[in-house]
Amino acid sequence: MTERAEVQTLDTNMHGWPGITAVYLLPGRNPAVIDTGPGSSVEHVLPALQAAGIDSLAWIVLTHIHLDHAGAAGHLAQHFPEAKVVVRKEGARHLADPSRLWASASQLYPNMQELWGKMLPVDPDRIVAISEDGPVVELGGGRRLEAHYAPGHAKHQMALLDSHTGDLFVGDALGVQIPEAGVVRPATPPPEFDLELTVHTAERLHKLGPSRVFPTHYGPAPDVHQIFEEAPRRFTQWVEAAERVYAAGGGLEEMVEDFRARRPEFYPDLDPEVVEKFEYSCSYDLNARGILRYLQQRNTR
Numbered sequence: 001m002t003e004r005a006e007v008q009t010l011d012t013n014m015h016g017w018p019g020i021t022a023v024y025l026l027p028g029r030n031p032a033v034i035d036t037g038p039g040s041s042v043e044h045v046l047p048a049l050q051a052a053g054i055d056s057l058a059w060i061v062l063t064h065i066h067l068d069h070a071g072a073a074g075h076l077a078q079h080f081p082e083a084k085v086v087v088r089k090e091g092a093r094h095l096a097d098p099s100r101l102w103a104s105a106s107q108l109y110p111n112m113q114e115l116w117g118k119m120l121p122v123d124p125d126r127i128v129a130i131s132e133d134g135p136v137v138e139l140g141g142g143r144r145l146e147a148h149y150a151p152g153h154a155k156h157q158m159a160l161l162d163s164h165t166g167d168l169f170v171g172d173a174l175g176v177q178i179p180e181a182g183v184v185r186p187a188t189p190p191p192e193f194d195l196e197l198t199v200h201t202a203e204r205l206h207k208l209g210p211s212r213v214f215p216t217h218y219g220p221a222p223d224v225h226q227i228f229e230e231a232p233r234r235f236t237q238w239v240e241a242a243e244r245v246y247a248a249g250g251g252l253e254e255m256v257e258d259f260r261a262r263r264p265e266f267y268p269d270l271d272p273e274v275v276e277k278f279e280y281s282c283s284y285d286l287n288a289r290g291i292l293r294y295l296q297q298r299n300t301r
């Protein structure tokens with residue numbers, strides 16, 4: 001396998017759905033995965049890695065520690081005892097001890113275990129906590145992954161740029177773009193979503209001039225300039241819609257209702273069934289909760 005080995009998109013089949021949550025595999029001398037899927041997807045991810053010829057992993061890199069991205073980090077770390085786990089410093093302690101993260105997510109999901117499987121702790125000695133932008137992962141032959149801090153969707157998110165290919169792995173920084181839909185759906189979950197940071201991050205990442213962009217949900221974006229143009233616009237559009245509901249005294253339920261009613265505006269020309277598929281990566285409810293929290297906090301600062 002060459003140093004320039006092409007990135008492979010592995011499907012986690014999250015919650016039984018194909019094509020919504022990816023693990024990106026960078027094969028080569030020091031193989032790396034970017035994001036891991038949830039603990040409940042390990043049964044898909046391990047065989048997919050095996051089928052790709054991976055019997056050893058050097059790096060498990062996490063864009064952020066939400067359960068659909070990092071839930072299986074402990075499982076993969078156990079399976080590949082030589083791998084280092086790379087994460088922004090703000091997320092590191094939650095990998096070593098996932099109990100608080102788990103408790104906070106339990107407030108949003110009644111059936112945690114069934115949806116997310118288990119989250120196993122990662123030995124702190126194996127965690128590489130990133131506090132600055134720059135090269136963080138050596139893939140071999142001078143090829144590196146560079147970290148770029150990418151707050152907005154979450155405070156502890158980073159994007160990773162492949163120095164050889166120019167591929168940029170953005171986690172949820174630019175929202176969700178599933179293959180059946182060209183449209184970007186914002187991902188605005190609580191408790192850390194922030195619109196200004198999201199827009200600022202999109203601008204900064206665009207300036208890196210990546211050749212391709214890989215949101216975790218799902219696969220390479222069909223058009224690099226389109227996703228950078230559309231993502232900030234859609235995040236803003238959803239927040240503005242929610243703001244009007246909030247200003248009129250509405251709460252969570254009214255926001256969700258309003259989002260659903262705006263389907264033709266949010267998703268012109270898109271099949272309603274495809275729109276529903278977005279629910280499995282970031283639901284209307286989760287997005288409304290995150291925006292509501294953001295609006296409440298913004299009003300108190």
Ligand SMILES: [Zn+2]
Binds near residue numbers: 154
């Ligand atoms: Zn996320």
